[in-house]
Amino acid sequence: MKKLIYLAVLSTLLVACDEPSTVLNPVEETGEKLFYQPENFPQPSYDFSKNPVTDEGFELGRKLFYDGKLSRDGTISCAECHSQPYAFTHHGHSISHGIDDKIGTRNAPAIQNTAFMDLFFWDGGVFDLDFFSVAPIVNPVEMDEELGNVLEKLRATEDYPEMFKAAYGSEEITTEGFLKALSQFMNSLVSANSKYDKYVRNEAGGEFTDQEISGLSIFKTKCASCHGTDLFTDGSFRNNGLQIYVRDPDFGRAIITENAADNYKFKVPSLRNVGYTAPYMHDGQFLTLKQVIEHYASGVNDSETLDPELKKNGVLGIPLTETEKSDLIAFLATLNDPTFISNTAFAAP
Structure with missing residues (x-):
């Protein structure tokens, strides 16, 4: 179809x-x-x-x-x-x-x-x-x-x-x-007026807390390989280890390319305004950011096309401590742009 x-x-x-x-x-x-x-x-x-x-x-x-x-x-x-x-x-x-x-x-x-x-x-x-x-x-x-x-x-x-x-x-x-x-x-x-944007542009209102700074550091080390640049996506297609529904699988990018190497690969979404855009993933299976981070930390499923970033040294997922998880969520909140969702110029005429 x-x-x-x-x-x-x-x-x-x-x-x-x-x-x-x-x-x-x-x-x-x-x-x-x-x-x-x-x-x-x-x-x-x-x-x-x-x-x-x-x-x-x-x-x-x-x-x-x-x-x-x-x-x-x-x-x-x-x-x-x-x-x-x-x-x-x-x-x-x-x-x-x-x-x-x-x-x-x-x-x-x-x-x-x-x-x-x-x-x-x-x-x-x-x-x-x-x-x-x-x-x-x-x-x-x-x-x-x-x-x-x-x-x-x-x-x-x-x-x-x-x-x-x-x-x-x-x-x-x-x-x-x-x-x-x-x-x-x-x-x-x-959308480019989040707290993060003010932080990188050294503008008023962009002062990060210690937790947000820690979260940014963790993000750069463990997340930016896919969510790169200030767009927070590299625009690529990747298999991020979601559960595959055998009875009715969504083959993702492979539907377009007709190449089995693209099975279960989906476009890396931007993380901008991620606090407003729940549920998450192409099938909306996660309702909260905490669930998303738990998936990457301990819920990644292996398959032939799983992204190599999620299977380094034979270890599935992205190892994260409880503190790192909390710090990451704090940083992700800085990507929310309240002016974007309230701009009357974008509302119904």
Whole structure:
């Protein structure tokens, strides 16, 4: 099923390439861009030359993000599974559900700092943010709609043609304009104002306690090989030793690559805002950070594709004392960005 959904995404994009290209040249920007480059972040992966963020494009993308018209029956918006108070995740649900209360197969990941990502979804099935939104729209257990139907619904409204004209200079509502507006909104969801950020930038409010400093030191030694850079992910795909459900296994990255060496490998998630994004892992099996750390300390399951970082010198997991566990949790709390989850510019219009 997942493979078919990704093929549907590709088919939609090929059709989009044949549409009129009036949206390729956005109108001149008026006002400050909402996307910004944090000084402690790496350079963006997204090519902003093809889709710069404008006030008008952002507002169009924001309205679309919160609009149920993207789903078959009008009940499911992007925000249904990506709620701002929880760093744009589906809080409280181990496995996300969509239209008609149908249950999916994975936990919806956070939408944050997308401009710095190369691949999307737990299995990396989409390689460009501009294509990202198609997958949930066509997925039968998420929005269960056809992109063409979505565009027709938008064309029948009074406000969307005017918003497309403000963003792109034409009232014409195309696949390209639709997807790029959503990208403009998502790319503006930059989270870089946590206590940790203030600490590394030597700003007021960034003073670490002794426990947080200890936790940072432990993190650098035992966690940063996967959760690297100030994005707190290296963007790789790894098998982190979760329990494998034999009756209905999720093969992760291998679904896309069709390579057995990628079995049970999933994208390393960013730890930013980790205090807001429970439950954890691709299947939401852990409800607390304490459970996550206990997994790495004593619950790692061995398999052929287990990441070598979790089996050093033949020892499974990451040895941690009780004090180190507590210090790690204290440090992880410094990655929470309260301004990100309360920014009214990101809320429903």
